[in-house]
Amino acid sequence: MVIVGSGPAGLTAAIYTARANLAPLVVEGEPSSTSDQPGGQLMLTTEVENYPGFIDGIMGPELMTSFRAQAARFGAILKTEKATKVDLSSRPFGVWVGDPTAPEPTYTAGALIIATGARSLMLGVPGEDKLLGHGLSTCATCDGFFFRGHEIAVVGGGDSAVEEATFLTKFADKVTIVHRRKELRASKIMQDRAFKNPKISFLWDTVVTEVLGDNSLSGVRVRNVVTNEESELGVTGLFVAIGHAPNTALFAGQLEMDENGYLITHDGTNTNVEGVFACGDVQDHVYRQAITAAGSGCMAAIDAERWLEAQQA
Amino acid sequence: MAANIVNLSDATFDEEVKGSEVPVLVDFWAEWCGPCKMVSPILEEIASENPERIRVAKLNIDDNLETARRFEVMSIPTMILFKDGDVQTRIVGAKGKGQLLQDLAAYL
Numbered sequence: 001m002v003i004v005g006s007g008p009a010g011l012t013a014a015i016y017t018a019r020a021n022l023a024p025l026v027v028e029g030e031p032s033s034t035s036d037q038p039g040g041q042l043m044l045t046t047e048v049e050n051y052p053g054f055i056d057g058i059m060g061p062e063l064m065t066s067f068r069a070q071a072a073r074f075g076a077i078l079k080t081e082k083a084t085k086v087d088l089s090s091r092p093f094g095v096w097v098g099d100p101t102a103p104e105p106t107y108t109a110g111a112l113i114i115a116t117g118a119r120s121l122m123l124g125v126p127g128e129d130k131l132l133g134h135g136l137s138t139c140a141t142c143d144g145f146f147f148r149g150h151e152i153a154v155v156g157g158g159d160s161a162v163e164e165a166t167f168l169t170k171f172a173d174k175v176t177i178v179h180r181r182k183e184l185r186a187s188k189i190m191q192d193r194a195f196k197n198p199k200i201s202f203l204w205d206t207v208v209t210e211v212l213g214d215n216s217l218s219g220v221r222v223r224n225v226v227t228n229e230e231s232e233l234g235v236t237g238l239f240v241a242i243g244h245a246p247n248t249a250l251f252a253g254q255l256e257m258d259e260n261g262y263l264i265t266h267d268g269t270n271t272n273v274e275g276v277f278a279c280g281d282v283q284d285h286v287y288r289q290a291i292t293a294a295g296s297g298c299m300a301a302i303d304a305e306r307w308l309e310a311q312q313a
Numbered sequence: 314m315a316a317n318i319v320n321l322s323d324a325t326f327d328e329e330v331k332g333s334e335v336p337v338l339v340d341f342w343a344e345w346c347g348p349c350k351m352v353s354p355i356l357e358e359i360a361s362e363n364p365e366r367i368r369v370a371k372l373n374i375d376d377n378l379e380t381a382r383r384f385e386v387m388s389i390p391t392m393i394l395f396k397d398g399d400v401q402t403r404i405v406g407a408k409g410k411g412q413l414l415q416d417l418a419a420y421l
Contacts, residue, residue, distance in 0.1 A: 030409030031351035033390070037407065043347040061347035082409065098411070133388040133405030142346045145374070146387045216387065 001304065002027065002095055002107050003076075004083050005115030005247075007040020008290045009280025011067040012297030013113045013304075018074035020305045025107060026071065027097060030082045033139055036119050036247050038080060039064035041281075042290060046141045046167055051290050063290070081106075088112070088254045088273045110311075111275050111304045114251070114263065115297060118244035118281040118288070123155065127211030135217025136238050140164035143239075144171045152237030153178050153220060155208055161241035162186040162194045168239065169199040176233065178203045180225060203233070211238060246282050260285065269300040275311075277304050317360045319370040323377045329370060331398035336421060337368045341384075341391045343375050348407035349390045355410045356392075366421045394420055 001017050003010050006028035017024040028038040037043055045060035054063075072078060085100035087093060093112045094105030120138055122128060128136060137143040140154075144167060152172045154165040157179035163186075165175045177184075177194070182204040184191050194200050203222065209230070210221040220238055223230045246262045248255070256264040256272040263283040265271060271278050279300035280293035321329055321339065330337050340356055342349035353371075360369035374381040374389060384393055384400070394401040394417060401420045404413065 030412070031348060031355065031407035032409075033348045033388075033406030037348070038351060039347070043351070045347075046345075061350060080409070133391065134385075135387060137388055139348065139388075142348060142390075143388045145343065145345075216385070 001025070001111050001113070001308075002093070002109035003113040003115060004086075004095065004250075005029065005036075005040070005117055005280065005282070006038050006068065006078070007042065007064070007115060007117045007280055007293060008067060009117070009282075009293040009297035009300070010040075010113070010115030011064070011071050012294040013115060013279060013301040014071035014076040014078075015067075015074060016298050016301030017113075017305065018071060018076040020301070022305060022308070023075060023077070024071075024113075025077045025079065025109075027081055027083045027095060027107070028068075028078050030080060033142065036117055039068070040117050040293075041120075041244075044139045044141060045163075048290060083116075083250060086112070086250055086254065088251075088276055091275055093276065111308050112277070113269075113297075113300045113304055114255075114271070114276065114278045114282060115280045115293075115300070116247040116250065116282045117293075118246045118285075120160075120241065121243050121245055123208055123211070123240055123242065125208055125210050127213065131211050131213055131217045134215065135213060135236055136211055136240070138240055140167050140239050140241075143237075144168050147172045147237040149173055150236045151234065152176075152239065153203075153233060153235045154239045154241060155179075156241035156243070157181060157184045157186065158241065158243065159186045159190055162190040164239050164241050165200055166190070166193055166197060169197055172237070173199065175200050176203055176235065177201070178206050178208060178220075178222060178233070180207050181205065208238070244281070244285075244288070246285070248282060268303045269296060270303065275304075275307060277307075317364065317369070318357060319368065321370045321372045321377070321380070323379045326372065326377070326380050327398070330395045333368055333395075335366060335368055336394055336396045336401065337370055338392055338394050338417070340369065340371045341374050341381055341386045341389050341393070342371055343373060343389060346389050352390050352392075352407045355413065358410065359413065363421070367417070396420065
């Protein structure tokens with residue numbers, strides 16, 4: 001049993017399959033600040049207030065450290081490596097880490113659970129690559145500290161954007177939320193918090209077209225999508241939270257995906273390849289919560305366990 | 314913390330970094346930074362596997378903001394490699410061991 005991915009879905013699948021004596025091996029990924037990483041997206045968050053069982057909330061990284069320790073306690077083997085190739089054409093399935101051109105896979109699996117999750121999207125505008133880490137950030141919890149007293153902007157209108165903006169008011173003097181529509185997509189409670197916060201203002205119907213600055217960010221060029229009017233926003237920090245894309249490049253041509261690249265599952269967590277199961281954000285663009293990811297990780301573990309039993313019968 | 318990692322402060326930074334015979338990789342970090350925690354054990358491994366070629370040091374930016382400002386650190390983890398006290402390269406953001414070693418290889 002091999003599990004690729006180590007967010008709430010992958011580690012819940014690891015806990016369940018380890019307890020079923022399936023000796024799961026978890027390819028948990030490699031550290032990164034900008035893309036997928038061990039522990040998943042919660043590693044880049046602060047307080048998680050809606051995960052049941054924690055009355056006063058819990059820090060995202062702390063929650064994932066507990067998930068990992070719990071999986072390890074039941075014998076899951078955790079490898080801090082990134083999968084670079086998979087071969088699902090025959091069983092046992094092959095999983096490569098490191099050199100994807102190696103003739104033999106690093107690991108083979110009788111059953112495979114895919115929980116590679118989703119990563120934050122970047123803006124894809126000029127100046128972005130150059131100024132990442134120099135005023136442009138993808139991790140408010142990591143970098144908010146450096147913007148004490150600054151005027152900054154957050155791009156996006158979903159829960160993560162509004163949560164980041166609210167968090168950043170602890171440091172910044174003023175936070176402008178730049179959103180391409182004229183209303184937020186974030187949950188009601190997050191919206192109310194943001195509207196009540198005197199440090200937060202909004203720039204509606206607006207997109208960022210360029211990130212400005214030489215050695216550090218000195219402003220952003222924005223365009224109103226209704227009037228097409230361009231202007232410059234004088235901020236020294238920009239945080240990007242514009243949505244997510246599934247980490248499925250690895251499975252192109254082997255597993256069925258929808259038009260946005262999310263894996264398609266049927267009858268629980270089955271993919272189109274028998275013996276390959278998918279759980280968490282990699283197959284869910286609707287709910288995308290820690291608790292739903294964990295729930296589907298449990299489903300994948302049970303589906304995989306039953307499938308393996310049926311194979312041996 | 315591993316014995317082979319040095320903890321720096323604003324007060325000791327220059328002495329430790331300039332006085333080192335081998336290049337020093339300084340990890341700018343903080344307690345509240347998730348990716349810093351991911352990178353920390355990797356740096357300990359690199360330090361213990363390459364004692365002749367590199368020293369690894371850590372600077373807590375909460376307690377030593379002056380030094381972080383001096384090197385214009387605006388995102389953590391940031392890792393800066395110094396040789397004879399001069400900046401050789403800077404690595405921004407958490408990375409895996411293979412990538413870190415590759416980024417450092419040219420300077421060691």
